[in-house]
Amino acid sequence: MELRQLEYFVAVAEEQSFTRGAARVHVVQSAISAAIKALERELGAMLLDRSTKHVALTDAGAALLTKARITLQAAADARDAVGAVQGGLRGTVRIGTMTSVGLVDLAALLGTFHAQHPHVGIHVSAAPSGSQGLVEALSERRLDLALVSMPTTPRFAVDLLDIARVPIDLVVPNDHPLASPREVPLHDLTDVNFIDSPIGYGNRTIVDRAFADAGLARRVTMELPDIATVSDFVSHGLGVAFIPRFAIRPGAAVTVIDVTGTDLMWPMSLATPSDRRPSKAAAALFGLIRDSVRATP
Numbered sequence: 001m002e003l004r005q006l007e008y009f010v011a012v013a014e015e016q017s018f019t020r021g022a023a024r025v026h027v028v029q030s031a032i033s034a035a036i037k038a039l040e041r042e043l044g045a046m047l048l049d050r051s052t053k054h055v056a057l058t059d060a061g062a063a064l065l066t067k068a069r070i071t072l073q074a075a076a077d078a079r080d081a082v083g084a085v086q087g088g089l090r091g092t093v094r095i096g097t098m099t100s101v102g103l104v105d106l107a108a109l110l111g112t113f114h115a116q117h118p119h120v121g122i123h124v125s126a127a128p129s130g131s132q133g134l135v136e137a138l139s140e141r142r143l144d145l146a147l148v149s150m151p152t153t154p155r156f157a158v159d160l161l162d163i164a165r166v167p168i169d170l171v172v173p174n175d176h177p178l179a180s181p182r183e184v185p186l187h188d189l190t191d192v193n194f195i196d197s198p199i200g201y202g203n204r205t206i207v208d209r210a211f212a213d214a215g216l217a218r219r220v221t222m223e224l225p226d227i228a229t230v231s232d233f234v235s236h237g238l239g240v241a242f243i244p245r246f247a248i249r250p251g252a253a254v255t256v257i258d259v260t261g262t263d264l265m266w267p268m269s270l271a272t273p274s275d276r277r278p279s280k281a282a283a284a285l286f287g288l289i290r291d292s293v294r295a296t297p
């Protein structure tokens with residue numbers, strides 16, 4: 001059994017596709033297919049069900065996946081240890097992020113990190129299922145750290161470093177009946193159409209919980225994965241929205257309304273796994289982000 005075979009297997013399993021898996025590890029599809037078939041012959045078990053539209057794990061494949069991730073992480077840790085002795089960090093750090101993070105200049109931070117540690121590869125990804133998906137990826141060893149919004153206690157073993165808390169505002173089109181007067185109680189919002197993030201996003205969880213705690217229902221007619229675009233949709237009369245204050249597009253034709261009877265705040269945190277020690281590269285990036293946040297007035 002070779003590390004290369006395990007790497008290919010994990011890539012295909014996580015991408016649920018030989019094509020995407022091959023692209024991820026930068027090899028041709030025939031090579032990744034041959035390597036996994038050889039691994040299956042060596043283990044004497046089918047690891048992947050290829051009969052469906054999307055590649056799926058067999059029971060044997062699901063059992064191997066966790067162990068394969070642990071093995072690959074151990075190999076990466078070994079390479080990091082040797083690299084540290086030879087001088088300078090090496091390896092790869094994998095960071096997950098939300099689609100729009102206006103409170104942290106992630107590009108600038110990663111640029112600084114790259115300048116300090118040029119031999120460390122940086123892999124950035126966003127989860128279409130929001131912060132919940134990012135935390136799950138941390139638990140499955142697919143990420144080393146992630147910027148998340150978790151208003152409730154995560155189901156997985158992660159540590160959260162608080163970065164910021166931002167008010168969540170109600171925005172409506174400028175010509176909406178709610179735009180004047182610019183104050184409304186929460187119970188008056190049950191008959192309007194809402195634009196929101198999909199379930200699993202932190203801001204969606206906070207607003208859903210506020211309505212549920214008040215014994216109220218609301219109508220979500222649009223779900224947008226990029227929170228930065230929500231105010232644009234609102235400005236064109238497609239609904240109203242609760243969004244974190246930093247995500248309101250400057251110049252958008254929207255009015256911010258004060259909602260009485262609730263105090264909605266959007267938390268942002270840096271999440272790391274609590275059930276394993278980070279690689280030296282991941283620890284260095286964590287320290288850079290932490291120190292940057294602490295230095296911000």
